[in-house]
Amino acid sequence: MQAATESRSDGSKDGAKGGGKALAESSQFSTFYVAGRLYGIDVTRVQEVVRPMHITPIPLAPEYVVGLINLRGQVTTAIGLRELFGLKESPPDTFMNVVCRIDGSLISLQADEIGDVVEVMEKDFELTPQTVPAEVRQFMSGIYKVSDSLLSIIDIDRIGKFLNHKL
């Protein structure tokens, strides 16, 4: 397909399984940036990461539902993380798609930029500080201290719950 995919998850899956099981205290996260902040999603939950694609907006949908994407014949719902997290900083022109499957439906999370797959140690885990704004905190399961910054972990099931309950 024209929209070439960077199948990160495929490459890293083996590592996740092998490493994760054996060591137990390390896990891997697929990272991305939204408004300059670093977020991570459990790498096993990410189906793929896709370049910016044409989005069909959905009238009447909440602000954070950006629209629909044709992902190789599958209709995927694009969710704007900026809108979801309440981040107002100037958005880029195009977004990367972090595609996950939540509750059986394909969801593309719109990120500004894609980072690496990061392996983190359990000992570096911290609970989400209370100072993190509630909008974001409700989706976070915690943070990891990585070499040069902090990685906020997003629990996509909480996003799924939010989407279904809120709407």
Next chain:
Amino acid sequence: MANGNKDSKEEAALIEYLDECVEMLERFTKNLSLMESGKVSPEMLASIYREMHTIKGNSQFFGFSQVGVLAHAMESSLDPVRKGTAPVTQILVDGLYQGADVISTLLAGIRSNHKEPDLHVLVGELVPRLVDLSSNVDQDLNSPEHQGQKVEPSGAEARSTTDLKEEVSLPAANGNCMALEVSLPANKKEIELGEIEGFVLFDDLPDPVKLPETPQLASSGALESESISKLEDVSQSNLELTSKFGDQSPKLIGDEVQSETIRVQVALLDNLMNLVGELVLIRNQLLQHTKVNDSDSEFDKMSQRLNILTAELQNEVMKTRMQPVGNVLNKFTRVVREMGRELGKKIELNIYGSETELDKTIIEAVKDPLTHIIRNAVDHGIELPADRKALGKHDTGRLNIKAHHESGQVIIEMSDDGRGLDPKAIGSSAVHKGLITADALAKMTDREIQFLIFAPGFSTAAAVSSLSGRGVGMDVVKTNVERIGGMVDLASRPGTGTTIKLKIPLTLAIVPALIVKALNQRFAIPQSKLVELVRIDRSDSKSEKIEVLQGSPVLRLRGKILPLLNLSEVLTRKIQESQEGQEGHDRQQNKEMKINPFAVDFVNIVILNADSFQFGLVVDAVEDTADIVVKSLSSFLKEITHFSGATIMGDGSVALTLDVMGISTAVRLSAETEAAAGIGALGGFQEYRGRHQMDFSEFLMIDVGAPGSYVIPLTVVSRLEEFDVEEFELSGEQKVVRYRNSLLPIFSLPEFLHLPFSAKPAIKDKTPVVVIRRGDSLFGVEVLQIQDVAALPSAIDQTVRDRPGILGTMVADDQVLVVVDIFGMIDAVKAKLAVEAGVEAKETDIGIGASSKDILNKRRKLRVLIVEDSSFFRNYMRQILEEAGYLTEIACDGIEGWSALENAEPKYFNLVLSDIEMPGMTGLELARKISDDRKYSHLPLVAITARFSGSDFERGRAAGFTRYLEKLNAEKLITEVDELICQVSSMSESRKELKLASSN
């Protein structure tokens, strides 16, 4: 040929049943093992429970009583655990495992020889144990007697085996050898054919805990030799099969079954489908490419070939998933018959449209819901023949299932003519069960209350029967149907019947659609909803015009008024919070829609058909038609009812498909419960569309001080009065006038209708008031000016009735007239007055008037058939009569009226009210027909007509009408009907009589 077809259909249904049961059993045991290991979750318990419920239901359909009885017992034993009143015990789990084993043995037997093998011994031993578990939850731990007798935790298995051993000499021969094999391999040798006779007897034993040999054997003489030989065959074949059973070979099914078909995972077909979808897209792109670069003719040829092949492939893949819905529906014939027999009810089942094709997954998904609905209808809906007779119904209950395609959806409609849903019983039961509060109940409409049957944990049945009524049923119906994006609709009239309508999307079907543009975006509209396209040239004065009616634009198209919506506007309007919509605050929602700015010269209007009415949708552009594959949206987008799904266009972009019904409901265009009116002896929904009679009635034209012309039917007007401004007083907030020794409440139309005033009415000395009589009460309508009385064709278009208080519109001399629903308004005002005064409003009700309960009770037993083609008058009369207590049924022309009579018992109806001018069969013809038939000699016929002269009267009398009544005269109607069939000469006299009677 037809016969063979039927057989193979039944055969297919049976195989399907077996496959399904096996699947469910697998899931069941898997969950059971989880449960045993302590991982108990409410969802899991619910799923286990439902699984058993379904197995039970299906088995009873097919008449496999042992499976049914056992599943019922297992279900019962799970009930306390599910409700959280009992813990999961080892005894329970053991019992359930055993039950599952027995069921699978039974199923295997059914599969090999289409007959339930006799395992009554095992079943009979297990059932009481399981039932005990459910009923003795509280005591079973501290009642050693029970444990000792019935449940020995560890020894249960051993016990059943010993029991069996004792009896094995008897049952061994009865074609259930493989069952015995499984549990008692050591006894194989004892299987003999000689003792067959003993066996058939067990078939109907209700509770064979013990098996005393003698009495059964004694009656064995009754056995027919034919069945003995059959049994012999059966057991022989079973003997051959036993060895195969032993090693669990999957080939048990028998050679004849496995040849033609293979079972494929539906997920595989889904993938195939998606891949084909992608292929189609690539094909489209390729074709586009070849069009541009057409120099290479070889390449061109190849791409054409690819094109054709792709289309064929797509078609075939699509077909792999389609099945006629009859596969499921035909099962019900048997189910209904057997259930009817068991319950002693006479039921006639009619299935229409069983050839309607539906996607396999969808068929699977609706199977259970349909089953539950049918069972409920038979069990709870249809009355016993004696009860039906007492009610004047035909003693055979009717159950209709209709399936058809409608605008990209499959509609399955099940209607019965049973007792209907009683809102009172449902309401109190729901409150009792804590599903809703009494306060909430008080605010609910009957229809909303009826919908409570879909609430989880609801069941009105006082006793749990094996057939239905444990409160899982309707809950499952709703969740299952909604899971596949469908809808459940319900319409029920207590006493006359219930109709449940499932609207199921054809998610995978290719839908021809029209592509339109709005908001710079493309949208697809299913062709089936499309009526026509209208393009209005604003510079051309001869073209159709858009007019504004009470702030809403309408299109007058060939004399018909169509409401207009602008797609761009509809799609930008915020979704209205409808949570508090219950109270009917909807009217406040001012839906002033403007089609402006009409900067453009042309307006494109797509005329759409939404169930029972049409409306126009203004779009920015009409693009093209295309075949689309509708894909469902994420579940959290389902709330936006405007869209039914999304589709991928030829160029790879995504377009949303519009849900025409969804849009019309979202903007509250549709008349609310059109459907609810259509149920009656005629069965099911009936739609009366565009069949208006062209007769004339007189209307009072009034100026209410708001734009537009308003009319009131003259027959409801009692007097026209004028009052001085000083005469108006306020009683509380209600404006009143002293009038004939009493207070006349005055209300104003614009206020009631929330109409914007075009100009503040000038203060005048005199205000004209239209006095309306309703029953014994008078009401005044304050108007600005009384204009005229005009005879107008009473063809009332009910499409545009966007707020309470409006009956519809009429077109006369190119003028749009709004017909005011005076009675509706009075009802509202009366309710308000009653609240204010704290008095019961009932006293003033029409007809009920001062009449006592006796009259009311009398009326409640009398049934009037209303034959009238104009839906407005039909509903009007129905309302009047029902308010007075009469039972009514409706027919919309003479032919229907006649068939309603013919289909009922001769004494079912007590009176026929008929219009004269009707299409098809006129009232006169109907009257002649009725009076020619001796069995209707008791039946008074009353003609209702707008105008009549002496000669009309004579002709009517000759045809058999006893009386002539004027349309819309409510009071007269009740009095006459009372006089004719209630043996009450007139209201006032009846009152005297009653007074006398009560003083005596």
